[in-house]
Amino acid sequence: MKAKKTHYTSYLILAIFGLYMLFPFVSTFFYATSTKWSNTMLPNDFTFKWFIQLIEDPNFAAAVIRSFALTFTSLAVVLVVMVPTVFLVYTSFPKVDQFMKGLVLMPYAIPGVILATGLLRMYSGTVIPMYLVLVGALFIGSLPFMYQGIRNSLESIQTKKLIEAAEILGATRLTSFIRIILPNIRLGLLITTLLIFSGFFGEFVLTNLLIGGRYETIRIYMLRRMNENGHLASSIMVAYFLLLIGISLVITYLTSPDRRGPKKSKRHQILGNRISIAESVSILKIGVKKEKRQRI
Amino acid sequence: MNFIAIDHVSLSYGDSKVLKDISLTIEKGELITLLGPSGCGKSTLLRVLAGLETFQEGEIYLDGEEISERAPRDRNVGMVFQSYALFPNMTVFENIAFGLSVKKLSKSVIKEKVNAVLQLVNLEDKADYYPEQLSGGQQQRVSLARSLVIEPKVLLLDEPLSALDAKIRKQLQMDIRALQKKLGITMIFVTHDQEEAMILSDRIFVMSEGEIVQQASPSELYAKPKSKFVATFIGNYNILSADELKQLDSAFSPKRINNKYAIRSETIRLEPIPGEEAIRFHGKLEHTITLGSTIRCYYNTGSVQLTVDLLNRDLEKRELDQDAELYIHRDHIVAIEG
Ligand SMILES: Nc1ncnc2c1ncn2[C@@H]1O[C@H](COP(=O)(O)OP(=O)(O)OP(=O)(O)O)[C@@H](O)[C@H]1O
Numbered sequence: 001m002k003a004k005k006t007h008y009t010s011y012l013i014l015a016i017f018g019l020y021m022l023f024p025f026v027s028t029f030f031y032a033t034s035t036k037w038s039n040t041m042l043p044n045d046f047t048f049k050w051f052i053q054l055i056e057d058p059n060f061a062a063a064v065i066r067s068f069a070l071t072f073t074s075l076a077v078v079l080v081v082m083v084p085t086v087f088l089v090y091t092s093f094p095k096v097d098q099f100m101k102g103l104v105l106m107p108y109a110i111p112g113v114i115l116a117t118g119l120l121r122m123y124s125g126t127v128i129p130m131y132l133v134l135v136g137a138l139f140i141g142s143l144p145f146m147y148q149g150i151r152n153s154l155e156s157i158q159t160k161k162l163i164e165a166a167e168i169l170g171a172t173r174l175t176s177f178i179r180i181i182l183p184n185i186r187l188g189l190l191i192t193t194l195l196i197f198s199g200f201f202g203e204f205v206l207t208n209l210l211i212g213g214r215y216e217t218i219r220i221y222m223l224r225r226m227n228e229n230g231h232l233a234s235s236i237m238v239a240y241f242l243l244l245i246g247i248s249l250v251i252t253y254l255t256s257p258d259r260r261g262p263k264k265s266k267r268h269q270i271l272g273n274r275i276s277i278a279e280s281v282s283i284l285k286i287g288v289k290k291e292k293r294q295r296i
Numbered sequence: 297m298n299f300i301a302i303d304h305v306s307l308s309y310g311d312s313k314v315l316k317d318i319s320l321t322i323e324k325g326e327l328i329t330l331l332g333p334s335g336c337g338k339s340t341l342l343r344v345l346a347g348l349e350t351f352q353e354g355e356i357y358l359d360g361e362e363i364s365e366r367a368p369r370d371r372n373v374g375m376v377f378q379s380y381a382l383f384p385n386m387t388v389f390e391n392i393a394f395g396l397s398v399k400k401l402s403k404s405v406i407k408e409k410v411n412a413v414l415q416l417v418n419l420e421d422k423a424d425y426y427p428e429q430l431s432g433g434q435q436q437r438v439s440l441a442r443s444l445v446i447e448p449k450v451l452l453l454d455e456p457l458s459a460l461d462a463k464i465r466k467q468l469q470m471d472i473r474a475l476q477k478k479l480g481i482t483m484i485f486v487t488h489d490q491e492e493a494m495i496l497s498d499r500i501f502v503m504s505e506g507e508i509v510q511q512a513s514p515s516e517l518y519a520k521p522k523s524k525f526v527a528t529f530i531g532n533y534n535i536l537s538a539d540e541l542k543q544l545d546s547a548f549s550p551k552r553i554n555n556k557y558a559i560r561s562e563t564i565r566l567e568p569i570p571g572e573e574a575i576r577f578h579g580k581l582e583h584t585i586t587l588g589s590t591i592r593c594y595y596n597t598g599s600v601q602l603t604v605d606l607l608n609r610d611l612e613k614r615e616l617d618q619d620a621e622l623y624i625h626r627d628h629i630v631a632i633e634g
């Protein structure tokens with residue numbers, strides 16, 4: 001009996017916590033689906049017109065495309081540069097590795113606004129387009145994540161041992177990287193990439209200050225419409241939030257314990273064991289922090 | 297010309313000397329073990345041979361060629377690691393085929409060779425499994441097959457059986473030795489387990505603190521350890537000073553002052569030994585430990601405590617606190633260094 005009671009209590013606590021977390025989202029949702037909701041307890045009506053208006057607005061579609069474009073360019077640059085670099089540093093330059101571990105934390109030390117102002121001073125009026133400066137800044141911003149993420153993946157698959165084994169078998173460093181290391185860190189990379197994706201997609205401070213209205217991303221669009229119409233802005237918020245939830249669910253799925261254990265498809269096996277839940281949660285936490293920081 | 301020659305090799309990490317002027321030679325088709333306690337440099341020496349570690353002084357020759365400067369992939373050696381180091385994204389077949397595929401052999405040749413070694417290590421039915429789906433012993437057999445298939449000039453094994461349980465370990469020891477004889481391949485086997493070294497090797501190189509302190513066949517090493525270190529490491533010896541020995545054998549006269557003497561515990565007997573060279577002394581049984589087929593008895597002679605291993609029979613002769621007559625043949629008293 002007693003054990004059951006504690007059970008109820010913990011469920012209760014969980015439920016209250018869940019409500020607390022969900023409340024802003026639910027109320028945003030209702031605000032987004034109402035025409036008027038000011039001095040009543042519940043909204044006056046229920047409508048999807050804001051969503052429809054949003055979808056029909058060509059500026060919205062353009063903003064989404066711009067956000068994706070910016071995100072994918074930055075991600076591509078980050079991955080292409082960082083994965084081989086971290087691999088080389090990790091396998092061949094242990095001293096540089098020590099140094100890098102500290103260095104990559106630097107972006108945390110510089111608030112976004114200051115970074116943006118500094119970049120503006122440095123690059124405005126030069127031939128370098130601000131778009132590139134932004135991609136560069138996002139690259140730097142993602143370093144703490146990327147470096148540690150890739151490094152953890154490499155460590156968890158015993159990269160050094162595997163490379164040694166491969167080289168003795170006659171493989172070059174490049175062959176071992178492509179045929180052994182990449183396939184084995186694929187999941188870790190995917191998760192890190194998804195996290196950075198949501199970071200980039202929701203990036204506001206740098207984008208706004210560096211390019212602002214000239215390149216309206218989803219977050220800047222959101223801000224503009226917020227001043228015009230709160231209901232519409234809420235519907236954007238809801239859509240944006242659903243996207244983030246989608247990404248989180250994918251990550252949760254990829255790291256779920258059910259996916260481990262023997263006798264699974266080839267893909268599953270590779271994923272199994274490689275990343276602990278704790279690890280992914282800790283990555284997620286940093287992700288959340290970053291989100292907050294950018295909103296402020 | 298020796299098949300493998302390590303010539304005055306030294307290696308340090310910063311200030312700590314890990315390999316100190318090591319020289320040794322190995323013949324083709326030999327299985328030798330590097331035996332020594334943890335941290336004595338066995339793995340380092342093996343990695344030097346594989347080209348995974350750069351060293352400061354000396355040269356290495358393999359099959360008449362100097363290979364000291366060559367990259368691991370150009371040395372034509374194979375290596376089996378304690379942690380297996382199988383590629384998790386590849387099946388057993390793909391793991392074994394890897395070394396052949398990077399040499400760009402044709403698909404049909406690869407298939408033929410891989411299937412042949414799979415048969416050799418008894419894993420034909422596991423070709424499509426992933427490493428994760430295999431037991432430790434099976435994984436190590438895959439690792440062995442993966443190294444054998446490229447037909448290396450020498451196969452290096454770094455404590456390959458240490459992570460396995462006793463029964464599988466015994467089985468694989470036999471398998472490895474049988475394979476080695478069948479294929480006539482040269483092997484260097486690292487272990488810290490003296491029994492494993494005895495079972496497997498043609499010759500044993502005992503290492504201590506970065507040096508090779510003795511090299512000998514298993515039986516020779518067991519019968520004639522050169523130093524106190526070797527004696528205590530490889531077997532259960534009684535180590536006596538010259539004075540202590542004189543207490544047991546009044547006719548004994550030391551040749552050198554600082555020598556010590558090793559007496560294997562199973563050479564001391566309770567029955568008289570015929571002949572001139574037998575000595576006799578008294579001891580009191582203090583306690584016993586049953587090891588199985590033998591019983592370890594601790595006798596106090598008044599001046600020294602001796603360990604004596606007796607076959608587990610003759611119960612009446614082993615009563616505690618009884619004075620007993622003990623015998624030993626002088627040939628079994630081995631002079632060793634300090
Ligand atoms: N990369 C390194 N940097 C500094 N010292 C090292 C390094 N690798 C090994 N050593 C030192 O070299 C010595 C020999 O190491 P090695 O791994 O060869 O020992 P070992 O005989 O194989 O021991 P074990 O039986 O525990 O595997 C150890 O004292 C170790 O601390």
Ligand SMILES: [Mg+2]
Nearest residue numbers: 338339340454
């Ligand atoms: Mg070792």
